[in-house]
Amino acid sequence: MRRALIAVIVFFLSISGAVNAAESICFGTVSNGRLENGVKLPTKGKNFTAYSSLGVTLGRTYVHSKVAEIVLAAYSALENSATGKVFVYGETGWASGGRIRPHRTHKNGLSVDFFVPVVDATGHSVPLPTGVGNKFGYGIDFDENAKFEGYTIDFEAIAEHLYQLDIAAKARGAGIALVIFDPPYLPRLFATKRGEYLKSNINFMKGKAWIRHDQHYHVDYTVPCKPNEG
Numbered sequence: 001m002r003r004a005l006i007a008v009i010v011f012f013l014s015i016s017g018a019v020n021a022a023e024s025i026c027f028g029t030v031s032n033g034r035l036e037n038g039v040k041l042p043t044k045g046k047n048f049t050a051y052s053s054l055g056v057t058l059g060r061t062y063v064h065s066k067v068a069e070i071v072l073a074a075y076s077a078l079e080n081s082a083t084g085k086v087f088v089y090g091e092t093g094w095a096s097g098g099r100i101r102p103h104r105t106h107k108n109g110l111s112v113d114f115f116v117p118v119v120d121a122t123g124h125s126v127p128l129p130t131g132v133g134n135k136f137g138y139g140i141d142f143d144e145n146a147k148f149e150g151y152t153i154d155f156e157a158i159a160e161h162l163y164q165l166d167i168a169a170k171a172r173g174a175g176i177a178l179v180i181f182d183p184p185y186l187p188r189l190f191a192t193k194r195g196e197y198l199k200s201n202i203n204f205m206k207g208k209a210w211i212r213h214d215q216h217y218h219v220d221y222t223v224p225c226k227p228n229e230g
Helices: 002-021 053-058 065-081 155-171 183-190 195-201
Strands: 025-028 033-036 048-050 087-089 111-115 151-153 175-180 216-222
Touching (some): 065 155, 065 216, 155 175, 155 183, 155 195
Antiparallel strands (some): 087 111, 111 216, 175 216
């Protein structure tokens, strides 16, 4: 009896492992698509955290499995290249029934918002405050000097993060399709240590986006997707 019970447990564990290990399937585009078998990003790690516990609970942190690998590999690399820096990721999508139902540009699981890393008045890296009072961070507005209250955007940290994301993506047969970041801030981003690499290897939106991207940068990844059904 005991052996039979153990065999049943092992069988169901193997099924569970296979389901969890299933690769995501994306359809269509970031603005007109969907995702199956989405993967939930960890709520936090050694040098990063999600923007909102409520957002995590509601399922707004699911992505394509390949994108999850890229994001986590980049954070791991940042432990050495950007020691002491704190990173906060934002919205990815809405997971329901194995599919993503997000806002207008996160529809196939290949997009992630990252809040800008910041330093406080003493120069220490701290997480940008993302709460209900400021629309979970999306209501924050930085000025022309990249400042908001006592926080200043850390452009070196952003540049290093984008560099590591691109390296991680290419190592996995993927890439970065587009980065959306407030155009007036791009000269300061390109003036960083990784600036020349970013200009040569990553496509940044040059025009004005539908909303200002000053408190976060939006990243679309290149992963092969199936065409929309019908």
